[in-house]
Amino acid sequence: MNTLLSSKKPILKVSNLKQYFIVKREALFQPKQVVKAVDGISFDLYPGETLSIVGESGCGKSTTGRSILHLDEPTEGEILYKDVSLTEMSKKELRNIRGDIQVIFQDPFASLNPRRTIRQMLDEAMAIQKVLPPKQREARMLELMQNVGLRPEYLERYPHEFSGGQRQRIGIARALAVNPKVIICDEAVSALDVSIQAQILNLLKRLQNDFDLTFLFISHDLSIVKHISDRVMVMYLGKIVEISDKASLFKNPLHPYTKALLSAIPVIDQTIKRERILLKGDVPSPLNPPTGCRFHTRCPFATDLCRDEEPLLRELESGHLVACHFAEKLSAI
Amino acid sequence: MKEDILLEVKNLKTHFITSKGTAKAVDGLDFVLKKGETLGIVGESGCGKSITSLSILRLIPSPPGKIVDGQILLHGKDLVEMSDQEIRKIRGNQISMIFQEPMTSLNPVIPVGEQIAEALRLHQKLSRKQAWEKAVEMIRLVGIPAPEKRAKQEPYQLSGGMRQRVMIAMALACTPEVLIADEPTTALDVTIQAQILELMKDLQRKIGMGIIFITHDLGVVAEMCDKVAVMYAGQIVEYQTTANLFKTPLHPYTQGLIGSLPKLYEDQEELQIIEGTVPSPYDYPTGCRFADRCPFVQDLCRNQQPEIIHVEDSQQVRCWKYTDQWKEELVKEEVIL
Amino acid sequence: MLLFILKRLAQVVPVIFGVTLVVFLIMQMVPGDPAIIMAGEGASTETVEQLREDLGLNEPLHVQYFSYIGNILQGSLGNSLKNNQPVLDEILIRLPITMELAFFSILITIVLGLTAGIISAVKPYSVSDISVMVVALLGISLPSFWLGLLLMYTFSIKLQWLPVAGWDSFAHIILPAITLGAGGAAIVARMTRSSMLEVIGQDYVRTARAKGLKEHTIIYKHALRNALIPVITVVGLQFGSLLGGTVIVESVFAINGLGRMIVDAIRTRDIPMVQGGVLVASLVFVFVNLLVDVMYKVFNKRIDLN
Ligand SMILES: Nc1ncnc2c1ncn2[C@@H]1O[C@H](COP(=O)(O)OP(=O)(O)OP(=O)(O)O)[C@@H](O)[C@H]1O
Ligand SMILES: Nc1ncnc2c1ncn2[C@@H]1O[C@H](COP(=O)(O)OP(=O)(O)OP(=O)(O)O)[C@@H](O)[C@H]1O
Ligand code: SF4
Ligand code: SF4
Ligand SMILES: [Mg+2]
Ligand SMILES: [Mg+2]
Numbered sequence: 001m002n003t004l005l006s007s008k009k010p011i012l013k014v015s016n017l018k019q020y021f022i023v024k025r026e027a028l029f030q031p032k033q034v035v036k037a038v039d040g041i042s043f044d045l046y047p048g049e050t051l052s053i054v055g056e057s058g059c060g061k062s063t064t065g066r067s068i069l070h071l072d073e074p075t076e077g078e079i080l081y082k083d084v085s086l087t088e089m090s091k092k093e094l095r096n097i098r099g100d101i102q103v104i105f106q107d108p109f110a111s112l113n114p115r116r117t118i119r120q121m122l123d124e125a126m127a128i129q130k131v132l133p134p135k136q137r138e139a140r141m142l143e144l145m146q147n148v149g150l151r152p153e154y155l156e157r158y159p160h161e162f163s164g165g166q167r168q169r170i171g172i173a174r175a176l177a178v179n180p181k182v183i184i185c186d187e188a189v190s191a192l193d194v195s196i197q198a199q200i201l202n203l204l205k206r207l208q209n210d211f212d213l214t215f216l217f218i219s220h221d222l223s224i225v226k227h228i229s230d231r232v233m234v235m236y237l238g239k240i241v242e243i244s245d246k247a248s249l250f251k252n253p254l255h256p257y258t259k260a261l262l263s264a265i266p267v268i269d270q271t272i273k274r275e276r277i278l279l280k281g282d283v284p285s286p287l288n289p290p291t292g293c294r295f296h297t298r299c300p301f302a303t304d305l306c307r308d309e310e311p312l313l314r315e316l317e318s319g320h321l322v323a324c325h326f327a328e329k330l331s332a333i
Numbered sequence: 334m335k336e337d338i339l340l341e342v343k344n345l346k347t348h349f350i351t352s353k354g355t356a357k358a359v360d361g362l363d364f365v366l367k368k369g370e371t372l373g374i375v376g377e378s379g380c381g382k383s384i385t386s387l388s389i390l391r392l393i394p395s396p397p398g399k400i401v402d403g404q405i406l407l408h409g410k411d412l413v414e415m416s417d418q419e420i421r422k423i424r425g426n427q428i429s430m431i432f433q434e435p436m437t438s439l440n441p442v443i444p445v446g447e448q449i450a451e452a453l454r455l456h457q458k459l460s461r462k463q464a465w466e467k468a469v470e471m472i473r474l475v476g477i478p479a480p481e482k483r484a485k486q487e488p489y490q491l492s493g494g495m496r497q498r499v500m501i502a503m504a505l506a507c508t509p510e511v512l513i514a515d516e517p518t519t520a521l522d523v524t525i526q527a528q529i530l531e532l533m534k535d536l537q538r539k540i541g542m543g544i545i546f547i548t549h550d551l552g553v554v555a556e557m558c559d560k561v562a563v564m565y566a567g568q569i570v571e572y573q574t575t576a577n578l579f580k581t582p583l584h585p586y587t588q589g590l591i592g593s594l595p596k597l598y599e600d601q602e603e604l605q606i607i608e609g610t611v612p613s614p615y616d617y618p619t620g621c622r623f624a625d626r627c628p629f630v631q632d633l634c635r636n637q638q639p640e641i642i643h644v645e646d647s648q649q650v651r652c653w654k655y656t657d658q659w660k661e662e663l664v665k666e667e668v669i670l
Numbered sequence: 671m672l673l674f675i676l677k678r679l680a681q682v683v684p685v686i687f688g689v690t691l692v693v694f695l696i697m698q699m700v701p702g703d704p705a706i707i708m709a710g711e712g713a714s715t716e717t718v719e720q721l722r723e724d725l726g727l728n729e730p731l732h733v734q735y736f737s738y739i740g741n742i743l744q745g746s747l748g749n750s751l752k753n754n755q756p757v758l759d760e761i762l763i764r765l766p767i768t769m770e771l772a773f774f775s776i777l778i779t780i781v782l783g784l785t786a787g788i789i790s791a792v793k794p795y796s797v798s799d800i801s802v803m804v805v806a807l808l809g810i811s812l813p814s815f816w817l818g819l820l821l822m823y824t825f826s827i828k829l830q831w832l833p834v835a836g837w838d839s840f841a842h843i844i845l846p847a848i849t850l851g852a853g854g855a856a857i858v859a860r861m862t863r864s865s866m867l868e869v870i871g872q873d874y875v876r877t878a879r880a881k882g883l884k885e886h887t888i889i890y891k892h893a894l895r896n897a898l899i900p901v902i903t904v905v906g907l908q909f910g911s912l913l914g915g916t917v918i919v920e921s922v923f924a925i926n927g928l929g930r931m932i933v934d935a936i937r938t939r940d941i942p943m944v945q946g947g948v949l950v951a952s953l954v955f956v957f958v959n960l961l962v963d964v965m966y967k968v969f970n971k972r973i974d975l976n
Contacts, residue, residue: 223595
């Protein structure tokens with residue numbers, strides 16, 4: 001899979017992306033504090049693939065997505081879309097590109113305007129991006145509704161008249177309306193019931209095949225990630241600690257954090273024997289990240305070297321990158 | 334074995350009487366919780382899981398909510414009939430609850446340590462100092478670093494995951510006989526979730542606590558629970574041991590639920606799905622409440638509501654498929670054809 | 671926090687400037703020549719002219735205003751036109767009286783308002799709730815001079831329990847303070863009730879119940895503290911209208927406070943006196959507001975941090 005991918009050209013190239021937030025100081029004479037939400041990450045996204053981002057709450061998954069959408073101006077680093085730098089684009093060029101990169105959020109209701117019918121919403125999205133002249137929009141809307149499995153007469157309804165799963169479909173229809181190339185799904189199915197989750201996941205997969213879409217899929221549910229992804233990226237406190245194709249990551253995780261994460265997934269089949277790695281200690285604050293390897297405060301294998309020196313992300317096996325000083329040794333365990 | 338029974342719920346009905354009509358949020362529930370046992374409750378959003386747990390502690394907002402029928406027996410004594418004063422002695426002492434919403438369930442202006450300590454002073458008659466020390470100890474137990482410092486902080490100074498753990502510490506502080514945990518780990522990462530589940534099991538082993546564990550995560554159910562009640566539209570549709578449930582799910586809804594999960598250890602192209610949506614609690618169909626979504630539906634199902642039946646000794650299901658009428662129905666149909 | 675107080679203090683300065691300007695201009699526009707008033711009825715034109723010159727009344731308006739501001743900055747509010755005594759001295763005698771009245775009134779507003787509000791909220795739509803709310807509605811709609819006279823008639827003239835007027839003993843304070851505080855108490859009661867009802871429906875109150883706490887603890891420890899946050903703002907606002915109310919109440923009960931001083935000064939066109947009085951009253955108001963803001967921040971620190 002991976003060799004295949006790397007022969008393709010990336011559709012999106014993120015290099016050394018940093019996103020810092022300045023937070024309010026608590027007292028007058030305290031220095032300003034900086035949250036390094038994303039702290040120098042680089043990865044490529046290939047056309048037609050699904051790359052998932054996993055990691056603990058607050059590790060910078062959503063921030064990464066927002067930076068790519070250019071909702072926040074990155075503090076540092078570069079994002080190339082089809083070889084053009086988003087950071088150097090003019091406002092107008094950016095607006096044109098915006099249609100190519102769409103997002104679906106966790107809470108479908110919050111992101112839909114309650115006073116607009118589905119028709120108005122889709123029409124507006126198409127008008128802003130000028131995807132189609134007004135006359136042809138009607139046919140396109142009907143097609144979209146069919147694509148996401150909603151009845152055409154629902155076009156005249158308001159968001160509150162739909163169930164959670166249906167709202168999520170509307171969110172997807174709106175994203176599709178502008179013919180995007182890349183869709184960022186930020187916890188797109190997390191709020192849904194299990195039975196509806198499956199419907200949406202199937203839908204996303206089908207649409208990906210039909211329209212050759214590229215997904216950046218952010219989720220904390222590893223079973224879903226395993227189901228939907230081609231490649232998986234594991235983040236910890238603003239850094240990438242491991243990135244690999246799915247099969248290799250789930251079969252042979254190299255980073256101690258990934259190992260702990262995978263071992264902690266609750267599974268239904270209790271006959272499968274697993275060694276559970278229980279982590280001690282709390283997630284450190286991104287305001288004051290640990291020195292050296294950021295995982296050393298919780299890592300069962302940490303040494304003095306880990307405290308002092310930051311491990312670099314390096315390719316250990318083909319297409320399988322990891323940031324840990326002792327990855328070779330640990331992979332033998 | 335009768336003396337092992339901690340809590341017994343019989344035909345519980347909790348309805349909401351509003352201007353729009355009556356919402357039958359919980360509509361005839363029966364289950365038993367034994368000492369040292371964990372009972373899982375799973376089901377679609379809105380099927381009445383939280384209302385069931387609030388009913389047990391008599392915390393239903395009233396009006397519009399009301400327990401209209403049934404009994405909730407704790408050691409054989411009916412909580413529904415108790416005076417306010419009697420039920421207060423049980424709340425937080427014999428039965429504790431972890432609420433679903435960690436962000437809003439803690440008082441924003443009271444230090445979290447005090448919020449734990451006040452129950453200890455009340456029920457265990459500890460002194461101020463003892464209660465505080467115990468509260469700090471509980472915060473340590475749920476894995477929050479620097480507990481002395483954290484205990485003095487107010488909830489806004491804690492992260493979502495920490496707040497949820499404070500809720501858990503609060504519920505466990507008085508070592509209750511029954512713990513009701515309503516989605517207790519939703520705000521937690523899997524690594525910390527594992528830590529908390531371990532803590533609960535540990536306490537359960539030590540004091541024989543009975544746990545009612547509400548969750549939508551079937552993986553967690555498999556790891557935590559001895560028995561599972563599957564709820565659908567205010568009723569239990571299936572009730573059996575966890576091992577059996579995942580091996581041989583009986584009810585079509587349960588089958589659909591398990592089928593629709595992405596499997597961690599096998600590859601699937603397409604996930605199984607359950608078509609359609611849940612009926613409104615204001616207007617349930619006369620027959621089986623799952624009929625509109627069920628792949629096996631027959632006329633019989635639409636006309637008459639199925640009762641809970643015992644298939645094997647410990648397996649209960651609410652579905653016509655497992656009855657004699659079903660076979661007759663199929664025979665009849667074949668005759669017509 | 672310190673930064674916040676400094677910022678708010680900085681905002682006070684333009685407000686005070688505005689107040690001086692408005693007061694100054696209004697007194698310029700009202701009919702009646704201060705020089706004539708000061709010289710007395712049948713004074714000669716020369717005397718009046720001389721006085722006008724001395725007082726600087728012939729200068730252009732803006733010059734008059736700036737010299738007025740200059741004097742204020744030097745701590746002088748000018749002299750009264752009536753008896754040529756420094757305005758500041760007079761104010762320093764009157765202000766404590768008014769502050770005492772205001773203090774007891776606001777005390778009544780808070781104590782009475784909170785108690786009534788809590789009684790109402792604990793059992794909504796009960797007999798006690800409805801009666802409290804009816805009384806509160808009356809309290810808001812009754813004009814204070816009317817209430818003052820009513821109280822005076824009942825307690826001083828009919829029952830003879832309390833003195834009619836004046837300001838000599840604690841007994842003198844009671845009726846004016848009630849008169850002045852009643853309206854605020856009614857508003858605070860309604861605010862407390864609605865705020866309490868909202869808080870009682872919150873998840874954390876349910877958590878408190880689930881702990882088995884007594885209803886009493888739930889109300890006073892868990893609900894009230896949160897319910898008080900919006901009430902603080904209302905109390906602060908009430909203090910403003912309460913200061914305005916002193917004018918009427920001091921007149922009704924013949925109390926020689928700041929309010930009455932201003933009324934008298936207006937009647938006699940004693941411009942420096944009016945200006946000084948209004949300025950000091952405004953200062954008091956502004957600083958009370960500042961205090962309220964700070965209290966609000968202290969009670970509600972989680973607001974801007976989240
Ligand atoms: N606008 C902002 N200002 C300050 N800090 C921010 C801002 N946005 C995000 N952060 C901080 O950046 C960090 C990363 O946040 P982010 O939302 O990317 O996390 P996440 O990985 O998506 O977590 P979750 O799984 O909980 O959604 C967090 O510590 C968060 O508090
Ligand atoms: N105050 C209320 N007034 C009217 N209906 C209510 C009220 N509270 C709950 N209900 C109804 O009761 C039903 C059961 O709600 P409940 O909170 O128990 O669902 P749940 O199973 O816990 O769902 P979730 O998984 O989303 O937490 C819902 O259909 C809801 O509409
Ligand atoms: S570098 Fe050290 S601390 Fe970091 S993950 Fe590897 S072994 Fe653990
Ligand atoms: S009773 Fe009929 S409709 Fe209901 S679940 Fe069973 S087979 Fe399906
Ligand atoms: Mg996020
Ligand atoms: Mg619930």
